[in-house]
Amino acid sequence: MCPKSSRPFALLASSLPALLLAAACSSSSGPSGDRTSAPLGAFTVDGPTFGAHALAPAQCHVGQREQFLGFDFVDSQAGIVARLVVDPATGPVVRVFRSAAPFDSTILFHRSECRVFHFSLDETGWRINRIDQLRVSLELDCSLPSGDHIAGKAEDPSCL
Numbered sequence: 001m002c003p004k005s006s007r008p009f010a011l012l013a014s015s016l017p018a019l020l021l022a023a024a025c026s027s028s029s030g031p032s033g034d035r036t037s038a039p040l041g042a043f044t045v046d047g048p049t050f051g052a053h054a055l056a057p058a059q060c061h062v063g064q065r066e067q068f069l070g071f072d073f074v075d076s077q078a079g080i081v082a083r084l085v086v087d088p089a090t091g092p093v094v095r096v097f098r099s100a101a102p103f104d105s106t107i108l109f110h111r112s113e114c115r116v117f118h119f120s121l122d123e124t125g126w127r128i129n130r131i132d133q134l135r136v137s138l139e140l141d142c143s144l145p146s147g148d149h150i151a152g153k154a155e156d157p158s159c160l
Helices: 004-026
Strands: 041-046 053-055 059-062 070-075 080-087 091-098 106-110 114-128 131-143 149-159
Touching: 041 080, 053 080, 059 131, 059 149, 070 131, 070 149, 080 114, 080 131, 091 114, 091 131, 106 114, 114 149
Parallel strands: none
Antiparallel strands: 041 053, 041 149, 059 070, 070 080, 080 091, 091 106, 114 131, 131 149
8 A cells, every 4th residue: 555645646647648648649739631721832733624723732631541552632722632643553643633523524644744743652650540641742743735734742741
């Protein structure tokens, strides 16, 4: 049995791990996949498929959520998604589509059609609800014979 004077310390010591876990989980500086604040970058998309749009994606979602290697940069205001998919057979491709109707209109930009096509996918070491958080970046300058074009760059150090 603990001496009477050490009981408050024992109570604090036994609840400290729970308090630290609660503080870490409620922290705004930790990993977050649903941020909608500052833009992660900027892209311009123009051409016959979507017209002219200036995209400022404020959200990033890892492809693991939908069973693919890559990520989505989402501009909720414009309703347009720029998705990087790394296919093991054909290589990387960027697919641009409307979030409200993802299968109605789409543009595919293959690496061979781009003057600039740089991307990165790096694990951060965080795993939340069985989803790996990634540090991602995408820089593009691509033109298609159809007249569709995309240019710009974005990055997210904590894409979830």
